[in-house]
Amino acid sequence: MKILMMTAVEAEQEAVIGGIGNTLNIDVAVAGVGPAKAAARTAFVLGKTEYDLVMSAGIAGGFKKRAGIGDIVISERLIAAELGADAQKGFIPIDELGFGSNVIHADHQTVDRLSARLVEANQVVRTGSILTLSTVTGSEEKAAALMQRFPYAQAEAMEGFGVATAAKEKNLPVLEIRAISNEIGPRDKGKWEIKEALAQLEKASASIAEVLE
Numbered sequence: 001m002k003i004l005m006m007t008a009v010e011a012e013q014e015a016v017i018g019g020i021g022n023t024l025n026i027d028v029a030v031a032g033v034g035p036a037k038a039a040a041r042t043a044f045v046l047g048k049t050e051y052d053l054v055m056s057a058g059i060a061g062g063f064k065k066r067a068g069i070g071d072i073v074i075s076e077r078l079i080a081a082e083l084g085a086d087a088q089k090g091f092i093p094i095d096e097l098g099f100g101s102n103v104i105h106a107d108h109q110t111v112d113r114l115s116a117r118l119v120e121a122n123q124v125v126r127t128g129s130i131l132t133l134s135t136v137t138g139s140e141e142k143a144a145a146l147m148q149r150f151p152y153a154q155a156e157a158m159e160g161f162g163v164a165t166a167a168k169e170k171n172l173p174v175l176e177i178r179a180i181s182n183e184i185g186p187r188d189k190g191k192w193e194i195k196e197a198l199a200q201l202e203k204a205s206a207s208i209a210e211v212l213e
């Protein structure tokens with residue numbers, strides 16, 4: 001099985017490569033930050049090499065009381081939280097507008113196998129939805145609104161739905177895996193535990209190599 005793992009930045013790529021080691025069947029590429037870069041870069045890589053599974057990997061914000069710093073979140077659903085229309089009655093997702101879907105389902109077998117392995121390796125694992133946004137949430141109000149709209153969302157990041165959109169163009173199964181670096185809410189980058197999140201991402205990547213090799 002040949003796997004493509006897409007990260008947003010080099011520090012995430014290094015963590016993933018540090019975990020997987022010399023694994024010939026896993027390529028790790030940097031996409032850049034945000035869903036547009038992620039989709040474009042993933043499509044470019046998929047145009048050059050054949051893969052069987054595509055993953056979006058990196059750090060993420062965790063929703064309060066759903067995913068804490070250092071936890072690993074594995075997507076059951078990758079959701080474009082901002083794709084739709086704002087209206088007086090509230091947000092209308094693109095599904096209801098009739099222009100496609102803002103949800104891409106992850107490969108469930110891989111989600112189950114991977115989360116079982118991470119639990120065995122003593123990592124705290126949450127499964128559920130991972131939201132993709134172009135803007136990092138920066139207030140209690142916006143965090144609460146997202147939690148209400150998405151009761152099964154554990155985390156938010158900025159690339160998953162973009163990576164998944166490119167993979168789906170080729171009918172490839174997808175998955176998103178994130179290590180939580182910060183709580184979603186009022187912006188305070190000084191509180192982001194990036195080192196801890198990258199260490200957990202590296203540890204999780206070792207399990208990815210074991211499960212998917």
Ligand SMILES: O=C(O)c1cccc(C(=O)CC[C@H]2O[C@@H](n3cnc4c(=O)[nH]cnc43)[C@H](O)[C@@H]2O)c1
Binds near residue numbers: 009181183
């Ligand atoms: O400054 C560093 O050393 C550093 C090392 C690794 C990664 C970063 C990033 O800033 C990565 C940005 C990346 O992280 C995701 N992310 C993390 N927390 C959130 C959040 O609360 N809301 C949305 N996205 C988040 C996101 O996918 C970014 O691409 C810095």
